[in-house]
Amino acid sequence: MAARSRRQALKWIAGASAIMLAPQAMQFASAAEDFFKGPPVKDIPAKQISKHVWLIYSPDGFPTPENRGMMANVTFVVTSKGVVILDTGASLQIGEMAIRMIKKVTDKPVIAIFNSHYHGDHFLGNQAFIETYSKVMPIYAHPYSIKQIKGIEGNAWRNLMERWTNQATAGTKVIPPTHDANHGDVFHFGDVRIKVHHHGTAHTPGDICMQVIEDKVTYVGDIAMGNRIANIDDGSYVGTFKAYKNLQATEGDQLWVPGHGEPSKQLLNEYGEFLAGIYDTCVKAVKDGQDLSVAKSLVLKDPRVSKRAKTMQGFDGNIGKYTSLAYLEAEKEAF
Template sequence: MKRWLCAAFFISNAVFADDFAYPMQPQQVATDTYVIEGKTEDFSKKNGGFIVNTGFIVTADGVVVIDTGVSRRFGEQQRAAIEKLTGKKVVRVYITHHHPDHFLGNQTYTDVPIYALPATRDGIKAEGEMFSGNMYRMVGDWMRDTRVTPPTQDAKAGKETIGRHELEVLALQGHTAGDLALFDHTTGVLFSGDLVFNNRAATTPHATLTTWLTTLDSLQALSFKTLVPGHGNVASDTAPIAQTRAYLQWLQTTLKDAAANGLDMLEVMQTPIPADFQSVALVQNELRRSVSHLYPALEQANLKPAKQAE
């Protein structure tokens, strides 16, 4: 009986473990350049939090990774897929910003330098444990044994050649206080992080919309050939930038007008979605979230002291 129970335990665990395989399918988007494209969905136990695009560049000196994903499991499977495909070791990691789907795979890469902007490192140290706890609640056991591992190196704006690839770190803001974009001048590939979304509504928990819109203008001015957004399909034009800009402009105008007219949060959350954005994934959900993130400050700014009776 004991022997049967022991065997059943191991069989059960093996089946259970197999359920936690992410669909790691690197797509080549340019010479030496690959993207593992996530789903345009909300976090769920079904997708394991795999809603983000991560990427890697194969250089003569080794592989450069852009974002490590949502969990320890993701980071391990990402690294295994990279090394199997390329036959090379990872030599550097860049983290685009401090949201959990982009950095919680870091513990897989503690043997290589992990670069991020100082504001990103600060954000991970301040909010990483909260993010990790929230991810456990949303995606469950996909997160098992995930530990918050902050980046180890400060990324600085400027160009650096790694293995014959001229890489430029762009230190930006808007989506968060520290948004790193990586532009490979050798191939023309721009990794924008969550400064750009493609047919997926932008998220705003740490956003400053005016700054973000200015940042999008600077990204559009770059002479890139391929754009890898933080979420959504890879593109060969500026259309995702234009779409993200249009959505943020609509969101900003909607929230400002609503505050000026004294609408409450529930009323604003029911704002009809314009036809231009109705096909954008999760737009209604993100509108509701953005109202909760951004509207209280706008309401406060529009409060005026009541006139005293004479």
């Protein structure tokens, strides 16, 4: 009886193996994996923007099922000690794509990560680097951002990204930053020093900018953007202008690298001009006793704003909201 049971078990194993080797079974297994873990993100080759700094550029500013959440740049610095990541993207899959691209540039391991703030498109890729390189790799962020990611923001952003991409980012886990990075901190990575800048609330209360001192390159995260209207729900127009002024006064000529958009030496001036077109107009409207609807019409007519209206990603869907926020901040500043 025992021998017959063994023979039956062997037959079952042989049959199961044959099934698993069939093309249909392989396709099923792949589909099942994609169900629990979203599909890979297509490769975007890294481009070198300075001696040590490379950029994996995202042409899209917002997450969709089609781009699978690839909506923010992933910037990395190749040092004599290893690779340092400045924001890891919006998902495990984006982080894995970034790793594939980094390996085409260098065989050095990733040794540290910086997260510029607590919005998910900048930290949800942490998982890929931790799982590939080291579970004790330091991840640096401002203390406020660390608190937010460990709290409600971490899982909230993970869930939002899955919804916005129709589950393409499934399988992503929240890996919070582990080490504080405060204003003025300088981190040494062999031949490269990275200096942290925090000038109060700008895009969020916890924004940090990372300056690659040797290259005169500063990654500014989302305090300035190339051709995308910024989310300023958690931020401040006045605080953003203050951050721009301080960065330019203390660091001078830099190549400014945004989380969304192309690097530019004029980035802060150009995006600052756009934001000023919104905020200054609202300040005047409040001073003149005009209501929000009038302020919005005046904002849309301001040449600093109108010249960007047709080309800026997310303009139509967000200009009303961010005019409202500017108006509220102007009222607060006035009183």
